[in-house]
Amino acid sequence: MRNYIKSLIDEGRVLHFSLIDPDKVDDLSSLYDVSKELYEHGTSAFLVGGTLGVSSSKLDAILDLLDDFPIPKIIFPSNINLISQKADAIFFMSLLNSDDLYYVVGAQVAAAPLIKKLELETLPTAYLIVGHGGTAAHVGRARVIPYDNVDLAVAYSLAAQYMGMEFVYLEAGSGAPETVRPEMVQIVKRFSSVNVIVGGGIRSPERALELARAGANIIVTGNVIERDPHRAISIIESLGKVKVRE
């Protein structure tokens, strides 16, 4: 999985990952149709996860449904109940800017033995909550990194790199009124060698392209898929045309 993602990034592509929030899915057949469209238009992976009200049985039902599409299914965990061997990998993430040790290392220690038993591949990720932060900031008790505090974002990203994490997820929060700013992405990429994932409030091709051109390796969208799948497809198509020098 890691090699799959790295090879796509090394080709100079900016990837799009589709976030499916099980709590927001009330009709599996329409989810299938939307997922098929997302796959056919070039999304590179499905992320499955949510902050509140996600049952592992619903998670498994969605992972089964997504099995028809030959792209990775990666768990985007908000807690240790969201682990399933039906997934291809899990963002093994630490909320580095949390005030609660549970989200920095507690949940990870509790989850690790089960993940080992299930032989689920892990993608070592620093989850950095920025600006608005949304539900994730509240639940994860994050001390959010202000939108304009690039130095702080760089410090956390370098710390993540030096601790061996391969991905940094700059998270503005699901449905955020403002996304992470391109300047923050640009400087984090300039000073660190991590793969940068950006999500939270991205709801237009223009904004997705700005973040891609600033250096984002992976763009995640969730709400726009729930609200306006055709707009999500236009985001996927616009990112598909981006070629960055590596």
Ligand SMILES: CC(C)=CCC/C(C)=C/CC/C(C)=C/CC/C(C)=C/COP(=O)(O)OP(=O)(O)O
């Ligand atoms: C590694 C393991 C097993 C657990 C990690 C646990 C950690 C660090 C969680 C971080 C804190 C947290 C609450 C993350 C939420 C991640 C997530 C699924 C965000 C997207 O949630 P949405 O469901 O889209 O948000 P809304 O409910 O607001 O739409």
Ligand SMILES: O=P(O)(O)OC[C@@H](O)CO
């Ligand atoms: O739902 P949106 O706003 O696209 O955010 C995606 C993801 O970053 C949420 O954790």
Ligand SMILES: [Mg+2]
């Ligand atoms: Mg959401």
